[in-house]
Amino acid sequence: MSETNSVYAAYSGNTHLFGGNGPYVEEMYENYLANPGSVPDSWREYFDALQHVPALDGSNAKDVPHLPVINAFAERAKSGGTKVVMASENIEMGRKRTAVQQLIAAYRNVGQRWADLDPLKRTERPHIPDLDPAFYGFSDADQETVFDTSNTFFGKNNMSLRELLNALRETYCGTLGAEYMYTTEQAEKRWWQQKLESIRSKPNFTADKKKQILDRLTAAEGLERYLHTKYVGQKRFSLEGGESFIAAMDELIQSAGAQGVQEVVIGMAHRGRLNVLVNTMGKLPADLFAEFDHTAPRGVACG
Numbered sequence: 001m002s003e004t005n006s007v008y009a010a011y012s013g014n015t016h017l018f019g020g021n022g023p024y025v026e027e028m029y030e031n032y033l034a035n036p037g038s039v040p041d042s043w044r045e046y047f048d049a050l051q052h053v054p055a056l057d058g059s060n061a062k063d064v065p066h067l068p069v070i071n072a073f074a075e076r077a078k079s080g081g082t083k084v085v086m087a088s089e090n091i092e093m094g095r096k097r098t099a100v101q102q103l104i105a106a107y108r109n110v111g112q113r114w115a116d117l118d119p120l121k122r123t124e125r126p127h128i129p130d131l132d133p134a135f136y137g138f139s140d141a142d143q144e145t146v147f148d149t150s151n152t153f154f155g156k157n158n159m160s161l162r163e164l165l166n167a168l169r170e171t172y173c174g175t176l177g178a179e180y181m182y183t184t185e186q187a188e189k190r191w192w193q194q195k196l197e198s199i200r201s202k203p204n205f206t207a208d209k210k211k212q213i214l215d216r217l218t219a220a221e222g223l224e225r226y227l228h229t230k231y232v233g234q235k236r237f238s239l240e241g242g243e244s245f246i247a248a249m250d251e252l253i254q255s256a257g258a259q260g261v262q263e264v265v266i267g268m269a270h271r272g273r274l275n276v277l278v279n280t281m282g283k284l285p286a287d288l289f290a291e292f293d294h295t296a297p298r299g300v301a302c303g
Helices: 002-014 019-034 041-051 067-078 091-114 161-172 186-197 207-230 244-258 273-279 285-292
Strands: 146-148 158-160
Touching: 019 041, 091 146, 091 161, 158 161, 161 186, 207 244, 207 273, 207 285, 244 273, 273 285
Parallel strands: none
Antiparallel strands: 146 158
């Protein structure tokens, strides 16, 4: 047993994750948490795998940067305690409450510009000062300050700055980019805010719903692959890269029907029109293929 322990100790002292490399690995991980595109591909793949390991409580919440947490506790220790501070009515706290509202508005307006939309991580995401709490005068010492967010952010009524910032990033800077603040209808904006922020842009689909979405995606991609293979060089208004549009249209039409809508008019672009005809409007694939083969009855066209 002692020999085994000594071997393990020697291994731990030499592997790249321990020993003198520890600070370097920690720094790389901090950079990854802040911006995955800022680290080399090999390290990003390693850290990506860590993110898929379930937490002890069974949740799949992603890790957050540790350095701000460490700095926050250090600042609290210097000020003589680590107690949670509730934002009060004094002038400084009033300024911070206003800054919180500005931070929320910034994520709603430009958060999609920092969304994680590139699965290949080819480039670093741009630095957007408006999304940084420091831009509004916050420091690490403010991370545990609790603010009343009942009238400014959908979710919990009271949230610490750290919790609010994590919620904003999950909602607007994840793998879904939401851009809706350009609309002039306040009711519409509030509707989007409630829908996105209450679930942090992570819908909870049932197993049957996931199968339905997969079925629509498979149908859309299958048709595109067949047309690309069978009718090379012919104009086919490809949908490739936008297969999710078919799943979205299916959900929109089904939900509209459930609400009593009798007629749906689609102002369809050229891109993807054949796929929509088949997988949304119900056009028979045989009729579509006959039009490509010039064997369809006279006067029938692809639409």
